[in-house]
Amino acid sequence: MNDDTFLITGGTGTIGKQVIKALLKANQTVRVLTRDASKVQVQDKLTVFEGDLNDPETLKDAVKGIKGIHLISFGDENYTPLATG
Numbered sequence: 001m002n003d004d005t006f007l008i009t010g011g012t013g014t015i016g017k018q019v020i021k022a023l024l025k026a027n028q029t030v031r032v033l034t035r036d037a038s039k040v041q042v043q044d045k046l047t048v049f050e051g052d053l054n055d056p057e058t059l060k061d062a063v064k065g066i067k068g069i070h071l072i073s074f075g076d077e078n079y080t081p082l083a084t085g
Helices: 014-025 056-063
Strands: 005-009 029-034 047-050 066-070
Touching: 005 014, 014 029, 029 056, 047 056, 056 066
Parallel strands: 005 029, 005 066, 029 047
Antiparallel strands: none
16 A cells, blocks of 8 residues: 555545645545545546545545545535534
């Protein structure tokens, strides 16, 4: 596993997409955590994990071996603050 892997949560959102773009431009290895993998753009350059920030059990594989994380602080489309935060 690459020690320089970055995990992006909220990768289908406005800011997350820009973070992904910048990391890919810098030739970094990028993972995306999303509730719906079909919404992730440029999937051929990313490793996509389906999970839910409100359910820590779904995050185990996505966070293994990462160097950094872009972590959103809300858990759904209504921007409800994470209960697990």
